[in-house]
Amino acid sequence: MKKLLDDPADAVVDSLAGFALAHGDLVEVHPDPVHVTRAGGPVRGKVGLVSGGGSGHEPLHAGFVGAGMLDAAVPGAVFTSPTPDQILPAIQAADGGAGVLTIVKNYTGDVLNFETAVELAEAEGVEVTSVLVNDDVAVEDSLYTAGRRGVAGTVLVEKIAGAAADRGDDLAGVAAVAERVVANVRSMGVALTACTVPHVGRPSFDLADDEAEIGIGIHGEPGRHRIRMAPAAEITQRLLDPVVEDLGLAAGERVLLLVNGMGGTPLSELYVVYGRARGLLEEHGVSVSRSLVGNYVTSLEMQGASVTVLRVDDELEQLWDAPVATAALHW
Secondary structure: OOOOOOOHHHHHHHHHHHHHHHOOOOEEEEEOOEEEEEOOOOOOOOOEEEEEEEEOOOOOOHHHEEEOOEOEEEEEEEOOOOOHHHHHHHHHHHOOOOOEEEEEEOOHHHHHHHHHHHHHHHHOOOOEEEEEEOOEOOOOOOOOOOOOOOOOHHHHHHHHHHHHHHOOOOHHHHHHHHHHHHHOEEEEEEEOOOOEOOOOOOEOOOOOOOEEEEOOOOOOOOOOEEEEOOOHHHHHHHHHHHHHHHHOOOOOOEEEEEEEEOEOOOHHHHHHHHHHHHHHHHHOOOEEEEEEEEOOOOOOOEOEEEEEEEEEOHHHHHHHHOOOEEOOOEO
């Protein structure tokens, strides 16, 4: 294993320390218990947004803390859910008096630990509503969850819900917008190589040089099937077809298309996948009105990509276009 680390056991702590130094104008990192908050504290009268999960998926979630998106994020150990004692102070720190929305990816540990933290927060007088993200169409159940996994679509939920909170929607309104995104977003990914968790020191699964795993999860969970390595056009179609089918997309509809890198894939290759995916959507008569390409929900250094499609309308497009200022997303 070759990684730019000192002690692998300190990988998350050391990374967050550097993150805090690099983005001190946007965030504050709290070391005990570990959580990340928006610099300057909560915005009074605005619904607060909190999300979190295991580290190793950077920039998710800490990279999306800032104006127009999250008010706090809770990073666990690598590929490990944060604990309730981390999540509770993040919820409290995000509370500006209008309640807090927690955005939770559908992994068993995340769900259970956020539920516990929400109960503790409510006992202390904070109004909290939760939304569960489950956009992965690859499998119904995995090693980490019951039901569909939450993957790259989480970024779109956080951005659009964050914009709704910024425009002044109340807690029920922000939650309703987030649920609309969840209902209309689907993803599917592929792995070309495995990743190596720092403290484990070996690849998380075996994948031959001439193989690709279709439908992989962001922790290296098994996908739908393993295939011989194929050209980008064929792999992209294998990812996009189940997404289009599951969404029930029809000619004349508009979508946001996200091609997300898993951490080890060059941006040039992600744009190849984007071009193929957009062409396939246009063949279906679907218009791509918004786009995002890059590394947003990664799996350490895994080579691979995911394709995410969100059905949009005028309101969702306006919320997507609204200003955002975070370390990883800004316009």
